[in-house]
Amino acid sequence: MARHISLYVWLLSLIVLTNAETYIVHMDLSAMPKLFSSHHNWFSATLNSISTTTTTTTDNSLATTSSKLVYTYTNAINGFTAVLSPSELEILKKSPGYLSSMKDTKIELDTTHxxxxxxxxxxxxxxxxxxxxxxxxxxxxxxxxxxxxxxxxxxxxxxxxxxxxxxxxxxxxxxxxxxxxxxxxxxxxxxxxxxxxxxxxxxxxxxxxxxxxxxxxxxxxxxxxxxxxxxxxxxxxxxxxxxxxxxxxxxxxxxxxxxxxxxxxxxxxxxxxxxxxxxxxxxxxxxxxxxxxxxxxxxxxxxxxxxxxxxxxxxxxxxxxxxxxxxxxxxxxxxxxxDREFTGLLTLGNGVSVSGLSLYPGNLNSTKAPVVYVGACEKHLDPKKVDQKIVVCLDSNDTLGEQFRNVRSSKVLGAIFITDNTDLEFFIQSTYPALFLTPQSGQIVIDYVQKIKTQPAKVHIKFQGTRVGAKPAPRVxxxxxxxxxxxxxxxxxxxxxxxxxxxxxxxxxxxxxxxxxxxxxxxxxxxxxxxxxxxxxxxxxxxxxxxxxxxxxxxxxxxxxxxxxxxxxxxxxxxxxxxxxxxxxxxxxxxxxxxxxxxxxxxxxxALNPGLIYDLKSQDYVDLLCGLNYTKVQIQTITRSSSNNCSNPSLDLNYPSFIAYFNGNDKSSSKVIQEFKRTVTYVGTGSSTFTAKLTPVGQLRVSVSPETLSFKSKNEKKSYTIRIEGSNTMKDEIVFGFLSWIDSKGKFVVRSPIVATSISFSD
Missing domain, CATH: 3.40.50.200 (Peptidase S8/S53 domain)
Structure with missing residues (x-):
């Protein structure tokens, strides 16, 4: 008879496990009891409270629970993601701080995001x-x-x-x-x-x-x-x-x-x-x-x-x-x-999970691997302490590169690097299991590892995560x-x-x-x-x-x-x-x-509707080559023509940007005035008037004349001059700002960068 009851319980357990779903759960942080040091611990404890070996269903039958913490969130939402059976979800809804939940739905991202x-x-x-x-x-x-x-x-x-x-x-x-x-x-x-x-x-x-x-x-x-x-x-x-x-x-x-x-x-x-x-x-x-x-x-x-x-x-x-x-x-x-990041999920032995950056293309086969905190890993790693373990390395004094290479040459199972370095693009493409955590997340790991005294601390890392909406983006x-x-x-x-x-x-x-x-x-x-x-x-x-x-x-x-x-x-x-x-x-x-x-x-x-364009013809480029003092032969090697017209040499190309040099080359004056002439073509419809707007460019005096450009019809051209005045020897190496032409209807903003520098880049 007992054997039949055990089989009955096993079958019910299988049904419950099959019905488990992943849910995103929103929680009220103000309801977190003071005894918890962090919301990570609270979320984990909340799940543990509803997860026992068996639970009693509404019809008094027994069923095995299946809750599993997937993510805990710090910034995006106040809450977590977990795999829950129907009965666990109902219990969770009655827990203090529960706000709402939704099933985790599939989203097919643009891979070339x-x-x-x-x-x-x-x-x-x-x-x-x-x-x-x-x-x-x-x-x-x-x-x-x-x-x-x-x-x-x-x-x-x-x-x-x-x-x-x-x-x-x-x-x-x-x-x-x-x-x-x-x-x-x-x-x-x-x-x-x-x-x-x-x-x-x-x-x-x-x-x-x-x-x-x-x-x-x-x-x-x-x-x-x-x-x-x-x-x-x-x-x-x-x-x-x-x-x-x-x-x-x-x-x-x-x-x-x-x-x-x-x-x-x-x-x-x-x-x-x-x-x-x-x-x-x-x-x-x-x-x-x-x-x-x-x-x-x-x-x-x-x-x-x-x-x-x-x-x-x-x-x-x-x-x-x-x-x-x-x-x-x-x-x-x-x-x-x-705004896309590739991630791994680190789950500690106490159930707390933290997310980090990783592009490791394999898997860490161990369900839970022993972990050891080493500190800075730039020195020789003792094989007795680190072999076949996951090492936790703390980036100090910008030695991440050295630590990364040192770990790679060892026989560790994997590595967790704690760093505030934001330039991790090539590190995360590691050939060995590696996860990169911020100092805030890393401290959670360090605290866990150092508090475990009676048994080896263990962790699990799951790779192949993708997160979109990362901020700030883009960054050069x-x-x-x-x-x-x-x-x-x-x-x-x-x-x-x-x-x-x-x-x-x-x-x-x-x-x-x-x-x-x-x-x-x-x-x-x-x-x-x-x-x-x-x-x-x-x-x-x-x-x-x-x-x-x-x-x-x-x-x-x-x-x-x-x-x-x-x-x-x-x-x-x-x-x-x-x-x-x-x-x-x-x-x-x-x-x-x-x-x-x-x-x-x-x-x-x-870009499909810019309002104004700065157009150029081949002769404009020839004028530039002439202004650069290229010889007739040098110009010909570029244009493939022996009849290049150099009657109007100019370094002032009709380009949608401006660069001015203040490097003290002119010894005759303490001030330098540089002027640039530009011609724009209207590519909008109907008539329109554009007004110039300048942002500050360091301590330089910048002006535009005229300050408005009025167009009656498409393809009409108008010219303007921008004047940049400043000391012959600038205090700053590089200053920059922008000139924007804004139409009266607020439809177009035609922006050009202005750069002034005291550094000489010419031959």
Whole structure:
């Protein structure tokens, strides 16, 4: 008989466990009894009070409970998330402090979450207005493409535009039939490489990508929709490019065996001939004068054909003057973060849970592992104390890097790093189980570990968490190269910033996307493979801007590359999602200067309707080259013309930004007056009047004349002059502000950054 009762109880238990759901529970903190030191403890105790081995149901039967604390919240809400059976939920509703609860529902995030972060919406704004970039052709010069990726599916796409002159070039492991209505072209260029190294064997002599970089960048710019994308469980959702209906043409000029300028030039040359509308270049060369820069030369030809060129600023930040691609006729893109964080959940032996940052792609197999508090882990770790344990390391005196490397070379089971460092992007991509906690959360862990005396303290870490809505965002990434431009310091660079940190996009599933440590530091790591990967760099921000440019091009096919660039720059955001100035991670989270973020963070929806544009023609660039005192031959190498008109040399390019130098070079006067003339074109409808608004620029005196610009009809042009006056030797190295032209109807804000510096960046 007893056996039958036990079976009955077991069956009921199974039913209750099956019916368990995850609930988000809101609690009233004012109801927390004083005996609890924190709301974490209160929440845990509340759950423990309703969780016993068995409970009595309403019909007096017995059932096993299933409550399990998932999260405790500190900022987002006052409450927690837990797995509860129906009977537990009913008991919880009667507990002191209970306010409300709701079932945790599934949300499919945009995995390339940058699209959502940038405000792109299928129902309004840039996407529907531009038809999602339909029929704009984006050419990507990179490491090739993995055509089987879902990001290059052509579901629902129309016939390839008749103007397309490109081809799908067959090669090793690449059949021409792999192209379609999305991936309309694929070519490869390695003749220069083979010429330099005649005995070289190209392992993948085709447009197929064996590196992953090209697949990632091209899908970021214009990838199709892909459901259920993720990086080893992180960021699960729908992946898409910035212009999901645009066409992609890939030009492989970078191989595993090397990359030469000649091949890159050939790729750009072919892209121009094929008829692309946008060229995306996540590459560049440092410290080269404009007339010696092959990318500058090749892209001048592109813009003369009306092709928009987007380039990466480089990853040599946070040092000033470190960017490349400072070419005046291309868009130079810095990198910044988005509002998505990747997390792990640490559960202590007492049931308390804290969340931290992690991108570890594996799992910690141990259900509960012993944990030991070491303090600063920069010194030798005693194997007797730490082997096969999780170590808790306290970052002190900015030694996180040293501690991280020291732990990696040990035989620990995992590590918890407690740090106030906000630049953790590359640390969290650890090859061994690692979680990064703030000092506040870390103190909870330290207190727990140090209070356990009679038995080993134990913890469990669950990885693969994703959290959106992180604040503040965006922030300029520390690695992003800073202006001004070495080649043309009189033109403020970079132009703007775009999402570049931990961007998820397509990846070759035969190329390892991550690796994890399997033993000691001398043992080989286990390679992991994925169809999507998370990468960081201005290589990632560049294709974001390329995709946005494709949207603007689709909406305004008659606009010049300069007009498109102007629209993107003057409508960019200078405030983050807390409505404060965008911060610079590389400068202790101080407000980012235009040397770091350019005009601001790209804002696609506003870029389609900027109100005013700063347009340029080829001759304007020639005038600049003449003003830079380039020789006739040097100019010709750029323009490919021997009849360049240098009758009107000028360093004052009609650019949507301003940079003034006050470095004491002029010994004849203690004061310096610098004037800039600009001409704007009205691209709105009907008549409109714009009024100038200036923010302070340090102690400098800045004025605009005239202060109002009135337009009667579309495409009308008006000119103004901005005057900057100050001491010949500025007190501050860098000061900046903004000039905004605001129309009388409040519809347009056309903003330009103003930078003044006492540092000399010229040759």
């Amino acid at each position: 940058s699209a959502q972060f940038l405000g792109l919406n299928p129902n309004s704004g840039a996407w529907p207005v531009s038809s999602f970039g339909e029929d704009v052709i984006v050419g990507v010069v990179d490491t090739g493409v993995w055509p089987e990726s879902g990001s290059f599916n052509d579901h629902g796409m129309t016939r390839v535009p008749a103007r397309w002159k490109g081809e799908c070039q067959a090669g090793y492991m690449f059949n021409s039939s792999l192209c379609n209505k999305k991936l309309i072209g694929a070519r490869y260029f390695n003749k220069g490489l083979l010429a330099k190294y005649p005995n070289l064997t190209i392992s993948m002599n085709s447009a197929r990508d064996t590196d992953g970089h090209g697949t990632h960048t091209s899908s970021t710019a214009a990838g199709s929709y892909v459901k259920h994308a993720s990086y080893f469980g992180y960021g699960t959702g729908i992946a898409m490019g910035m212009a999901p209906r645009a066409r992609v043409a890939v030009y492989k000029a970078i191989f595993d065996e090397g990359a030469l300028v000649s091949d890159i030039l050939a790729a750009i040359d072919q892209a121009i001939a094929d008829g692309v509308d946008v060229i995306s270049l996540s590459l560049g060369a440092d410290g080269i004068p404009l007339h010696q820069d092959p990318i500058a030369k090749a892209t001048f030809a592109a813009i003369e054909k009306g092709i928009f060129v987007s380039t990466s600023a480089g990853n040599s930040g946070p040092y000033l003057g470190s960017l490349h691609n400072g070419t005046p006729w291309v868009l130079t893109v810095a990198a910044s973060t988005i 990434s520390s690695y992003s190269s800073r202006g001004p431009s070495y080649s043309v310091p009189v033109v403020l660079k970079p132009d703007l910033t775009a999402p570049g940190s931990l961007i998820l996009a397509a990846w070759p599933d035969k190329v390892s996307a991550a690796s994890i440590k399997t033993g000691s530091s001398t043992e080989p790591e286990q390679l992991l493979f994925s169809k999507f990967n998370l990468l960081s760099g201005t290589s990632m921000s560049c294709p974001h801007a390329s995709g946005v440019a494709a949207l603007v091009k689709a909406a305004h096919p008659d606009w010049t590359p300069a007009a498109i660039r102007s629209a993107m720059m003057t409508t960019s955001d200078i405030l983050d999602n807390t409505f404060q100035p965008i911060q610079d991670i590389g400068d202790d989270n101080k407000p980012a200067t235009p040397f770091a973020m350019g005009s601001g963070h790209v804002a696609p929806n506003k």
